[in-house]
Amino acid sequence: MKIQFLGTGAADWKGVPPSIPGYRFFSSAVIDDILLIDPGPDVFLSSEKFGISLKDIKWVINTHSHEDHFNVDTLNRLVAGGAEFIDFGRNDFRKLGKYEIRSLAANHSTCEDAKHFMISDGQKKLYYALDGSWLMYNEYVLLKEGADMIVLDATIGDVPGDYRIFEHNNLNMVRELRQSLKPYVSRFVISHMALTLHGSHELLCEKMKADSIEVACDGLTLTV
Numbered sequence: 190m191k192i193q194f195l196g197t198g199a200a201d202w203k204g205v206p207p208s209i210p211g212y213r214f215f216s217s218a219v220i221d222d223i224l225l226i227d228p229g230p231d232v233f234l235s236s237e238k239f240g241i242s243l244k245d246i247k248w249v250i251n252t253h254s255h256e257d258h259f260n261v262d263t264l265n266r267l268v269a270g271g272a273e274f275i276d277f278g279r280n281d282f283r284k285l286g287k288y289e290i291r292s293l294a295a296n297h298s299t300c301e302d303a304k305h306f307m308i309s310d311g312q313k314k315l316y317y318a319l320d321g322s323w324l325m326y327n328e329y330v331l332l333k334e335g336a337d338m339i340v341l342d343a344t345i346g347d348v349p350g351d352y353r354i355f356e357h358n359n360l361n362m363v364r365e366l367r368q369s370l371k372p373y374v375s376r377f378v379i380s381h382m383a384l385t386l387h388g389s390h391e392l393l394c395e396k397m398k399a400d401s402i403e404v405a406c407d408g409l410t411l412t413v
């Protein structure tokens with residue numbers, strides 16, 4: 190399974206000129222060229238910038254309706270191009286081609302429908318957990334069955350006392366999650382970084398290296 194990050198930024202990147210160094214589009218990802226997670230407003234701009242083709246997108250799924258993750262014009266354009274929107278509820282399960290996708294409620298209550306996805310292609314399993322603070326108990330139970338990669342929310346850097354910890358993770362929360370999940374999950378990747386709560390991408394990579402946590406950047410392709 191292949192994941193390509195179209196965007197890795199949080200909502201506070203809105204209005205920032207894409208020309209600034211270290212720019213991040215709103216968080217969105219493509220699996221194996223055919224499954225798109227989160228039709229946010231930047232999807233087409235990003236696909237053009239990084240040469241990530243969207244012409245074979247067959248299914249579009251959405252974590253939640255916050256405007257950095259869902260844009261109706263983007264969705265309509267993808268649907269016009271032949272994609273189908275698969276509207277997951279929470280605790281839903283669908284088979285899409287060779288993929289089995291399970292959705293679980295996320296701790297992201299500023300949006301009532303927020304969910305995370307376990308995506309299996311029959312060989313590898315990817316858990317996509319943006320947005321959300323920490324993980325719920327039933328997510329832990331599912332992850333105990335094993336996963337090859339987890340993509341975790343890291344909106345907040347190492348800013349102490351930030352009120353957003355009740356809807357997003359800071360870096361210490363990510364480190365703690367890894368300590369508890371590492372018997373079951375092979376690789377840890379962070380995404381959804383806020384502009385105002387992080388330094389440079391390079392600095393963040395350096396910070397997370399000791400804990401074997403990878404940092405996503407726009408245009409990055411990883412093999413799960």
Ligand SMILES: [Zn+2]
Nearest residue numbers: 199200257320
């Ligand atoms: Zn977001």
Ligand SMILES: [Zn+2]
Nearest residue numbers: 253255300320
């Ligand atoms: Zn959100």
